[in-house]
Amino acid sequence: MTIISDLSDLIIEQVTVTTFVMITARASSPTAPCPCCGTVSKCVHSHYQRTLRDLPASGRPVHLVMQVRRFFCEKSTCQRKIFAERFPSLTLPRVKFTKRLQEALREMGFELGGEAGARLGKKLSYPGSPDTILRLIKQAQLPTTQPPRVVGIDDWSWKRGLRYGTLICDLETNRPIDVLADRSVPTVSAWFEERPSIEIVSRDRSSEYAAAISKGAPQALQVADLWHIVKNLSESVQILLARGPAEIRRNLQVQITSEQEPEETEPVLDEERRPARSLSVK
Numbered sequence: 001m002t003i004i005s006d007l008s009d010l011i012i013e014q015v016t017v018t019t020f021v022m023i024t025a026r027a028s029s030p031t032a033p034c035p036c037c038g039t040v041s042k043c044v045h046s047h048y049q050r051t052l053r054d055l056p057a058s059g060r061p062v063h064l065v066m067q068v069r070r071f072f073c074e075k076s077t078c079q080r081k082i083f084a085e086r087f088p089s090l091t092l093p094r095v096k097f098t099k100r101l102q103e104a105l106r107e108m109g110f111e112l113g114g115e116a117g118a119r120l121g122k123k124l125s126y127p128g129s130p131d132t133i134l135r136l137i138k139q140a141q142l143p144t145t146q147p148p149r150v151v152g153i154d155d156w157s158w159k160r161g162l163r164y165g166t167l168i169c170d171l172e173t174n175r176p177i178d179v180l181a182d183r184s185v186p187t188v189s190a191w192f193e194e195r196p197s198i199e200i201v202s203r204d205r206s207s208e209y210a211a212a213i214s215k216g217a218p219q220a221l222q223v224a225d226l227w228h229i230v231k232n233l234s235e236s237v238q239i240l241l242a243r244g245p246a247e248i249r250r251n252l253q254v255q256i257t258s259e260q261e262p263e264e265t266e267p268v269l270d271e272e273r274r275p276a277r278s279l280s281v282k
Contacts, residue, residue: 009089013067021060026067032085034071035093037078045070045082052091054098056125064098066090101126102136109133110140145170147197148177152225153213154204155183171202185212192216204228 014024031042047069054062070084091098097105105128108117114130114137121128128136150171155164166180166188180187189212192198198217202225203209213222224232241248 009087017060019060021057021062022065023054023062024065024067027069027085027087032069032071032083034073034075034078034080034083035086036080036083037073037075039073039075039078041071041074041083043072043074045072048084051096052098053096053101053127055101055104059125061125061127064090097127101128105133106136106140109137145173148172148195149197150200150202151177151198152202153188153209154225155206171200183208185215188212189216192220 009028010025011028012023012025014022016022031040033040047067050066050068052064052066054064056062066087068084070082073080073083086093089099095102105117105121105126108121108126111117112120114134117133118128118130120126121133148170152169152171154167156167157163158165164183166183168177168180168191169175170177178191180191183206185208188209192201192213193216196217196219198220200223201213201217201220202223203213204225205228210222213220
């Protein structure tokens with residue numbers, strides 16, 4: 001059973017399999033670089049154990065016990081006199097999970113969230129609380145994107161009727177860009193001033209947003225979003241219909257009356273009663 005196949009810089013000393021798998025390992029290199037100055041040292045100061053959690057093996061939790069050495073830094077001017085060796089291919093400093101376990105928990109968090117991800121992880125023997133999963137999500141590096149060109153802006157409620165924030169989305173990629181703490185003119189205009197690439201802004205009928213966009217992005221074209229276009233159209237139709245209800249009723253009455261009256265037709269005369277035509281002789 002292959003448990004750790006991608007860590008060539010470690011020496012596996014012991015593997016114990018019970019209800020969980022315990023692996024005891026140490027670094028294969030006799031030296032280690034100082035994390036501050038980079039000087040390679042071979043003068044060992046002391047040893048200690050560091051326990052890490054790794055991906056489960058055949059449904060069993062895996063505990064990785066690392067034999068860690070402390071070294072003297074051989075550079076006299078270095079601020080750190082004693083340092084512990086690190087395992088950059090395995091884990092990060094002061095972290096109890098391996099890198100691949102952190103990546104698995106992060107993906108579970110992106111797909112399910114903190115609580116649901118932790119419940120699924122418990123069933124699959126993945127350690128990690130909801131807070132741990134959320135913390136890994138927040139530490140993830142966001143993908144680099146192009147500067148936004150067409151954005152949509154609207155408010156949303158932190159607490160309905162009391163406190164509102166602002167949500168800004170990229171309308172070309174249909175993805176959210178930023179969430180602002182409020183919807184005030186200084187906050188929104190400051191956000192637009194930092195992004196001169198914006199050319200078109202879709203917004204609602206808020207006068208605050210109109211003033212903020214004019215101040216922060218005077219080069220941008222302001223347009224109404226689709227929902228408010230339909231709303232404006234419906235309100236205009238309502239106003240138009242409210243102006244002449246009497247005329248509408250009168251036109252309907254005339255139409256109904258004309259449909260009820262019989263059509264006038266030319267009377268048909270009998271052949272005997274039809275007047276004789278006069279013949280003219282040339």
